[in-house]
Amino acid sequence: MIPRYSRPEMVSLWAPETRFAIWFEIEAHATDALAELGVVPRSAAKALWDWWATKPVIDVARIDAIEAVTKHDVIAFLTWVAENVGDEARFMHQGMTSSDVLDTCLAVQLARASDILLADLDALLEVLKRRAFQHKLTPTIGRSHGIHAEPVTFGLKLAEAYAEFARARKRLVAAREDIATCAISGAVGTFANIDPRVEAHVAEKLGLAIEPVSTQVIPRDRHAMFFATLGVIASSIERLAIEVRHLQRTEVLEAEEYFSPGQKGSSAMPHKRNPVLTENLTGLARMVRSATIPAMENVALWHERDISHSSVERYIGPDATITLDFALARLTGVMDKLVVYPARMQKNLDRMGGLVHSQRVLLALTQAGVSREDSYRLVQRNAMQVWESDGELSLLELLKGDDELTLSDAELEALFDLGYHFKQVDTIFDRVFQS
């Protein structure tokens, strides 16, 4: 966790206090169920909740001190609770194993992290939608291979981003469902010493599904799928970030990250406004993605479990969620305030002397009965002249002057109409925003 790439809500989710609070809830709910089943006295459960109602400060330092001796985190926690609650606490954790607590807690944390991330996505989607409609018909050049192709609108670019993050949202909902399970099944998952109804009770209270079959631990394919999903979302962030970086290049300059009046770009070059936020997002995407492979390597635990996954999750649990939360929020801010330069977009669109209309001419020729090969040859020989003039010559004028072309000047001029390209923008917007 790097403070500068972190936001408080997600950070606090991974704080020891939060973890211990969730542990307590798991233990106390389980004790309720055990009491209901007659396994432990009702007074035990009551004692736990009575103490909890006093809103006790969670003494992380004390728990850590106990762990330093016992070398076991859950025993340390239980000991600390017992120090506070007294004798009744001995009924707590009856028939449970540490992983029942640890894995269910992780499920709660990842589910809550998902909720934060879903809210982040909603905020991003809202901004993208607003900006997309704002620039629904702002003409700009579409580029394939970095080369001018045909006109699009800036709104279409944003609609694509919207659709992509809408998919991200759907995937995250599925990933959340995958990890939000509760396992309280004992040392090897057989419920030998604990009734499955305890698990069912705790699961319901915490808003989790029950894990159909666990083996002391919740199977790690669930977590692998979760982190892989975060990696895909991060890759979509990278895509939009790189789009902005391209648009802000000096030679392109069709859009810019918002640059506050007091901000200094470079210590050496005062005129520079660098797309540092989106460059940063590019790097953050690499980091979120890097959790994918370790999470997959965690799946093949030995037999009923080994603990190799644990250290990995101590890193990637907080890091991937905190970083992705920050990245989504940063991207939302960038897109919200993005300074768009329609005039520059038009200027760039015009700079190729009309070459972007060449395909339309090609089609018109074919439809007029010229063979594909001849059409291609005719358009290409004029297009190449324009290209080599660096936009000084006009394709329309050259075509008008090409005797082999059978199209009239009026027909040619109609082929260079920009609006022609945008006639389906409504259709696309309907598909994207009304589904």
Next chain:
Amino acid sequence: MIPRYSRPEMVSLWAPETRFAIWFEIEAHATDALAELGVVPRSAAKALWDWWATKPVIDVARIDAIEAVTKHDVIAFLTWVAENVGDEARFMHQGMTSSDVLDTCLAVQLARASDILLADLDALLEVLKRRAFQHKLTPTIGRSHGIHAEPVTFGLKLAEAYAEFARARKRLVAAREDIATCAISGAVGTFANIDPRVEAHVAEKLGLAIEPVSTQVIPRDRHAMFFATLGVIASSIERLAIEVRHLQRTEVLEAEEYFSPGQKGSSAMPHKRNPVLTENLTGLARMVRSATIPAMENVALWHERDISHSSVERYIGPDATITLDFALARLTGVMDKLVVYPARMQKNLDRMGGLVHSQRVLLALTQAGVSREDSYRLVQRNAMQVWESDGELSLLELLKGDDELTLSDAELEALFDLGYHFKQVDTIFDRVFQS
């Protein structure tokens, strides 16, 4: 693609002949729609289908030869079709761009690959279910950290695998849905030169959804999600493969890969039967997983598209699907024929002198009013003697002789009943196999 790790159906899906056949179908269906819209003559579409009805051999060598000159694969293909169909072919591909064909074809291939993989998963699930019920109550020791813990049944291990691959199936269905989209939207996705109804028609004919917004290409977050899902499935294969490898270790030998009578293990050690199939699966899992990161790196294409994803997909498209198909089939074979040794399982279960029952004793003591700490101490001091005797001493006998213990011999004996551990096996099986 490595022939020894390949199966013919999946291999043929990636053959040039299959690709060109799909290209043809896309082009011909599109021509149908164009004819319906009055853009091209109906005779053009008819000419295409008439030729196709003759079941022409796809002349890959000829298409490659044309590509060697044009350096463009779709143009080469169209030229070859025109050579065969004649003049009417010039109406084909009207208003389309190469990627309309390439990306929609890839969608068809990945969707078909998914169908093969889903069938593979179904076959694996069936085997796992059968073997799980066969060994539903076969006792075996559960191990955490590689150390004996408490009894489980071999059927429970297989039920866990079943549940894991049932999740894999569900994820693959979602991943299939993610990549099964059709884009026929022209050079930058604006439908400037082609009516969206063409796309809708082709999509319907090929069983694909329409891509709501494309940018010459189908966005690559879809493919990233697809390959990441394959990586997670591969990781589950690795887990089960490693379980088998562990069970076949000389000192454990609770199960073995089937070893045909004529098979030679080692050129040097004729007594050896090595778990080479599951070791192989471990390696194959690494390979399938390795497609994940390149697929994610493919997402951030520049502007409306660059072509950096293409070479990556030429590798991972076939490699990841062919390898996973092979791996699933191999795993199914291994699990189908797996030789299970219940007697050896029982022998291993007994070898620790009853230590596996220690937690139950611990619970009984706590429930009898002994403090958690005292219970732990009492059990631990006897357990340690058993442990250090390498299973020669019996925990039950030692506990009977420990004066500080207040439990009667009969009570102690009841605590060592194996059946106690299996009372919830039905519950778990119901959860896994009836949902």
Next chain:
Amino acid sequence: MIPRYSRPEMVSLWAPETRFAIWFEIEAHATDALAELGVVPRSAAKALWDWWATKPVIDVARIDAIEAVTKHDVIAFLTWVAENVGDEARFMHQGMTSSDVLDTCLAVQLARASDILLADLDALLEVLKRRAFQHKLTPTIGRSHGIHAEPVTFGLKLAEAYAEFARARKRLVAAREDIATCAISGAVGTFANIDPRVEAHVAEKLGLAIEPVSTQVIPRDRHAMFFATLGVIASSIERLAIEVRHLQRTEVLEAEEYFSPGQKGSSAMPHKRNPVLTENLTGLARMVRSATIPAMENVALWHERDISHSSVERYIGPDATITLDFALARLTGVMDKLVVYPARMQKNLDRMGGLVHSQRVLLALTQAGVSREDSYRLVQRNAMQVWESDGELSLLELLKGDDELTLSDAELEALFDLGYHFKQVDTIFDRVFQS
């Protein structure tokens, strides 16, 4: 292995014929040593070499057929040799284990692959050096964050690439050394049944070092280091490829991949010249890099060995080396023929109205006694005007007209001298090309 991304020499290195030829050499050299030690008759070794001298065709189909029965590749090979050589062949492989042959063969293949790659790097370095000197003083704008910074020369960019690939070469030499070891040490590496002098002899004949301690297999940390090194080299390829892609952008167009007269760019947009070779290299780099993690996962083989690494190496051995060989050759071709546009470079350099000289003015002010903050403010306020004019205004003229500035017009003009930036180009070239 994808044919279109493959070159014949590297492909043939991985052909079965080559593998079997290397196997034969290992076995025959080992038989020589065994004969020298008196373990087998000299006639046995002679029989092998006599047969080999007849340049027998290696009957891959026959060997495969035997393997289909024995399910063991080395036994199949030995059987085939025995079929051809006759009775004397029974002394072959005495005391050896299959891995002695397999791993030593892989070492030979990777060493030879390294030699090809080193030659590739030499060819690339030569081209980079030639082009660097050709453009040693061709002015172009240096860009940080995609934004114009200060002038550099195009030769400096190429010198950086040269230095980077010179480092790549050095790393590859080290990686080659790491994998070029011979192990002939028997079933668990103890030399129980074979004298270490056999290993020494074979190693010497094949140009390998001896493996100090093997465990049936050569330890896989060596191979992990090898493939990681290829991944780093691939990343450097990606860097230079992306540089070319940026330079070829329509708005920048300072350089272009060579575009042969007959080549078609896009089926739809005849004016387009796309940087498809470098886009392709970007994707190939991802693939070479993707071998890194599986190679690292291969290191932790169980005990004296398991065979999980084998399937991974069947993929990445050929794929990573063939792809990198192709990529290096393609990059060499791109850089060799790269069309450079110095006039356009100058045009771009001038387009910012002299802003690129702002830091020099800043320094001059500071040196003239103005505080850093004031200098910054003075430069920034004029620079911002230029920036907002989209290069229409000239920084030099504005500064001349800024009364708060104490520098004379002549002093200011001197600060805008381009040559000032290139005075250390010789120094840098000396560092790069003379070391």
Next chain:
Amino acid sequence: MIPRYSRPEMVSLWAPETRFAIWFEIEAHATDALAELGVVPRSAAKALWDWWATKPVIDVARIDAIEAVTKHDVIAFLTWVAENVGDEARFMHQGMTSSDVLDTCLAVQLARASDILLADLDALLEVLKRRAFQHKLTPTIGRSHGIHAEPVTFGLKLAEAYAEFARARKRLVAAREDIATCAISGAVGTFANIDPRVEAHVAEKLGLAIEPVSTQVIPRDRHAMFFATLGVIASSIERLAIEVRHLQRTEVLEAEEYFSPGQKGSSAMPHKRNPVLTENLTGLARMVRSATIPAMENVALWHERDISHSSVERYIGPDATITLDFALARLTGVMDKLVVYPARMQKNLDRMGGLVHSQRVLLALTQAGVSREDSYRLVQRNAMQVWESDGELSLLELLKGDDELTLSDAELEALFDLGYHFKQVDTIFDRVFQS
């Protein structure tokens, strides 16, 4: 950075105070050189060092507060220095760019981190050597595929680990050399505003090489190679960790992590001693390895630089080095205190009824003139009986009773001598420890 997986020396290397101290040294040394060249007054350099000699507390909070306004870390630092040193500080950083400071600082940090890791490796090597010699002739079974193969000694296993980590050390020395370079070359690396002799001076003072050609930044292929090397080292850690985990399995139990008297294993199963340290190392290895790909993705910065690498390095710089440092130290502790059970090793070695000697019998038969196929058949039919008896039958006795065998009882007995396998242990130890 996870506190529980961190050691103070490496952590402090990445503390803000350390970073700012290195920044100061770079700036002050540079000012010295600038003064020597007559660019700035000598008094400026003196003022800096005089202040530094007072051992000022580095006020991180103040620097952060300034950065919050300027949004630029190096400017914030320089401002803070100026607040403390006064007017003379304005000559600092003359002609430099932020990256000159940042990248050279990172080089210092990674070089120092390498020194700590090299010391870690030395400590590990020493322990491995000591334990290797201690168990040089302790017999244990060698296992391939997890199956008993032939005898080795436990010392040989440790010698292999020693050789592997000796290679790790050599690789780290090379990686350190790769990243230990100094760049002070200005905004785009041309030395336009700063003399190369400044760079040379600072490099010498900090023990770095000069970067032959930089582009504002030090090229990131260097860092990619560095982190890839850490990933390979981590993979070697994983290998040895997994070896220990295997040895500690209940059924094997040939060695155990040291288990202190007060330590509790499981809250539920008091008899359990789990290999938690080596399981933990398995997970930590995954994390160190996960830095490899992001570091490689960092190589392809745009043009003279973008800043996408920066966020990645803020994570992996500390995380990979801190985690690897901790892991090496933990592994050293595990191996130092590893409890080895030679009696159990012997017991396991004997449990297969002598099957481990089968290859030797095979060889003896071949040397006695029996064909390879017949020898194999004879040995195999007896070996299979032993195998199926689960070690109850003795191969030696069965062979004595097999009439088809022509070897005498005495000859057979000699073939079952364990010492035979260890005759080259000295040779191997000489190779490993005397080179």
